[in-house]
Amino acid sequence: MKHGKYPLIITFLVPPLLLYGIFVISPYLQAFQISTTDWLGYSSSANFVGLENFATLLRDEYLWNAVKNNLILLILLPILTIALGLFFATMLNMGGRRGTAGVVGVRGSSVYRLVYFFPQVLSVVIIAYVWKEVYNPNNGLLNGALRALGLPTPTWLGDPRTAFWAVLAVMVWSNVGFYVVLFGAAMQSIPRDIYEAALLDGSSRWTTLTRVTIPLLWDTVQVAWIYLAIAALDGFILVQQMTDGGPNHSSDVIGLRMYNTAFGSETKFGYASAIGVVMFFLTLSVAVLALRAARRERIEY
Amino acid sequence: MTTVDTSSPVGSAAPAASATDPRRKGDRAPRRELGLLNAFSHAFLVLWALLTTLPLLWVVIGSFKSDAEILSDPWGLPGALRFENWARAWTEARIGQYFFNSAVVVAGSLTLTMLLGAAAAYVFARFEFRGRQFLYYLFVGGMMFPVFLALVPLFFVVRDVGLFNTWTGLILVYAAYSLPFTVFFLTAFFRTLPTSVAEAGLIDGCGPFRLFFQVMLPMARPGLISVGIFNFLSQWNQFILPQVLMQGDESKWVLAQGLAALAISQGYQGDFSGLFAGLTLAMLPVLAVYVVFQRQIQAGLTAGHLK
Numbered sequence: 001m002k003h004g005k006y007p008l009i010i011t012f013l014v015p016p017l018l019l020y021g022i023f024v025i026s027p028y029l030q031a032f033q034i035s036t037t038d039w040l041g042y043s044s045s046a047n048f049v050g051l052e053n054f055a056t057l058l059r060d061e062y063l064w065n066a067v068k069n070n071l072i073l074l075i076l077l078p079i080l081t082i083a084l085g086l087f088f089a090t091m092l093n094m095g096g097r098r099g100t101a102g103v104v105g106v107r108g109s110s111v112y113r114l115v116y117f118f119p120q121v122l123s124v125v126i127i128a129y130v131w132k133e134v135y136n137p138n139n140g141l142l143n144g145a146l147r148a149l150g151l152p153t154p155t156w157l158g159d160p161r162t163a164f165w166a167v168l169a170v171m172v173w174s175n176v177g178f179y180v181v182l183f184g185a186a187m188q189s190i191p192r193d194i195y196e197a198a199l200l201d202g203s204s205r206w207t208t209l210t211r212v213t214i215p216l217l218w219d220t221v222q223v224a225w226i227y228l229a230i231a232a233l234d235g236f237i238l239v240q241q242m243t244d245g246g247p248n249h250s251s252d253v254i255g256l257r258m259y260n261t262a263f264g265s266e267t268k269f270g271y272a273s274a275i276g277v278v279m280f281f282l283t284l285s286v287a288v289l290a291l292r293a294a295r296r297e298r299i300e301y
Numbered sequence: 302m303t304t305v306d307t308s309s310p311v312g313s314a315a316p317a318a319s320a321t322d323p324r325r326k327g328d329r330a331p332r333r334e335l336g337l338l339n340a341f342s343h344a345f346l347v348l349w350a351l352l353t354t355l356p357l358l359w360v361v362i363g364s365f366k367s368d369a370e371i372l373s374d375p376w377g378l379p380g381a382l383r384f385e386n387w388a389r390a391w392t393e394a395r396i397g398q399y400f401f402n403s404a405v406v407v408a409g410s411l412t413l414t415m416l417l418g419a420a421a422a423y424v425f426a427r428f429e430f431r432g433r434q435f436l437y438y439l440f441v442g443g444m445m446f447p448v449f450l451a452l453v454p455l456f457f458v459v460r461d462v463g464l465f466n467t468w469t470g471l472i473l474v475y476a477a478y479s480l481p482f483t484v485f486f487l488t489a490f491f492r493t494l495p496t497s498v499a500e501a502g503l504i505d506g507c508g509p510f511r512l513f514f515q516v517m518l519p520m521a522r523p524g525l526i527s528v529g530i531f532n533f534l535s536q537w538n539q540f541i542l543p544q545v546l547m548q549g550d551e552s553k554w555v556l557a558q559g560l561a562a563l564a565i566s567q568g569y570q571g572d573f574s575g576l577f578a579g580l581t582l583a584m585l586p587v588l589a590v591y592v593v594f595q596r597q598i599q600a601g602l603t604a605g606h607l608k
Contacts, residue, residue: 005430005509006430007509008428008510009424009428009430011420011510012420012421012423012424012513013420013421013436015417015420016417016418016421016440017421017436019473020440020480022458022462022477023455023458023477023478024443024451024477024478024480025443026454026458027451027452027453027454028446028450028451030454030458031451031454034453087342087345088345088349091343091345106343106346111350112346112349113599114592115353115354116353117591117595117599118353118354118357118591119353120602121588121591121598122538122584122588123537123540123556123557123560123583123587124538125557126583129560129580130356130357131356132564133360133363133573133577134356134359138372139373139375139573140375141375141376144374144375144376145376148376173352173353176349177353178602178603181602181603185600185603233447236447236541237541241561241564258449258452259449262452262453269453272453273453273454276449276450276452280446280450283447283450284445284446287445
């Protein structure tokens with residue numbers, strides 16, 4: 001294999017490296033450099049201002065408001081999604097146990113698995129508009145039902161008290177199906193005899209779930225946690241298309257702050273990049289923390 | 302959707318434990334309790350199924366309604382199948398044009414992603430050289446960070462190389478941002494392939510390039526399909542990149558941008574049926590393809606997340 005190894009390595013590696021270097025690595029690196037300037041975009045005058053942007057950022061109450069929302073997402077999105085995902089996956093993969101040995105899913109589980117995954121194949125933009133119409137206060141699906149039941153009809157996305165939670169619900173809605181399938185696939189790979197043994201020992205359904213299934217799924221849950229945490233720090237497209245951060249900044253997120261700072265009415269590229277840099281480290285530390293927190297002795301089977 | 306009936310003996314396991322089973326009698330009480338629990342949790346399954354399908358179905362039904370029908374009764378059914386709504390969205394809102402544009406861009410970017418990703422992954426998986434570890438982690442590290450962090454400088458990079466508002470620019474950028482996951486996934490996949498076949502090829506005088514294209518790539522087909530599906534969906538559904546890199550020229554927009562524009566103009570004109578029809582046209586083909594290739598698509602999307 002030694003002979004003629006390098007021609008192949010070079011031809012195979014240089015084109016992807018070039019593409020990746022130009023369009024991915026260099027923008028990330030430039031973001032750091034731009035974040036220390038007062039660059040206003042299209043003009044070429046950019047003065048070095050050191051860490052001034054970061055100092056401004058600390059006093060920016062709109063940004064802090066957005067950070068607060070992202071932190072709420074960071075806590076609630078993974079918890080709700082993983083809990084629902086685990087519940088449905090358990091039902092679909094072993095809910096059909098009828099006192100006899102063997103672990104089977106409930107009837108019709110393949111239909112559920114098909115349907116639950118729908119949001120995953122749709123574009124976030126489609127999801128945003130579908131739900132924007134569902135939440136429409138006058139002719140939306142939701143208020144139509146509430147009105148028929150004689151219940152009060154909130155304005156959902158138009159009310160600062162409910163807008164953020166309405167968006168959070170859509171985030172959970174669009175993610176659960178994916179984790180049902182993911183956890184389901186992981187459950188299927190757990191050997192059957194473990195469950196038969198648990199059943200013979202008289203383990204109840206709940207004990208089996210908490211003492212057998214979840215510990216064996218821990219690796220997958222950990223991966224899910226990291227992905228959902230990263231998704232929670234984003235949430236940009238959904239918020240932008242559904243509420244544009246409003247009303248009254250109640251549903252703002254960091255990504256949207258950054259986008260509007262850079263591509264909004266004033267093109268403060270330096271300041272926007274500073275927000276980007278903070279996000280970069282926030283994402284990095286969340287990922288590392290999630291890995292640390294979820295670390296446990298790995299169970300081999 | 303099937304029924305919530307859990308006590309029915311038609312299921313798979315029940316008939317096996319027939320009436321002759323002596324323990325059956327003693328089992329009864331806990332079983333009924335279990336049945337109740339089952340019915341309860343089964344109700345949740347049905348509820349979630351409704352929750353996922355109803356909004357989508359509602360939009361599809363709404364695409365046949367007139368604006369008056371949409372405004373007067375959100376739960377009502379359309380008086381007629383008004384396909385003219387679809388026609389209006391397809392031509393006036395140019396959904397058809399944007400569909401075509403998306404197809405062109407994704408065809409280009411997907412080909413490029415797979416070609417470059419497979420080549421890099423093959424090198425990382427099969428060859429030892431200096432800096433291999435570093436380069437691998439450089440690629441894979443890109444998976445962790447959301448695209449929008451690089452958005453501002455990326456805008457200028459693309460503009461400075463003269464690719465702003467071009468499909469070529471979008472194709473290159475899509476491919477670049479798809480590389481981290483593709484390389485990560487395919488490197489792991491190439492590692493699982495047996496080395497003996499490659500060695501046999503080399504002994505038979507197969508050159509290293511031919512070995513890759515005629516032996517290794519065909520062997521890696523399942524992995525290529527999985528990651529290809531993943532990339533297809535994420536590139537087809539891409540919104541943030543075109544929003545920034547394809548700001549000007551309306552005729553070159555991709556589907557997601559067209560929908561965004563449609564939603565904005567709907568806000569001004571109150572053309573609800575037009576928006577519903579546009580959403581339906583964008584959503585149905587993807588869902589149809591998904592229903593047909595359900596197994597492959599679910600496996601493809603979840604594959605990278607399992608150990």
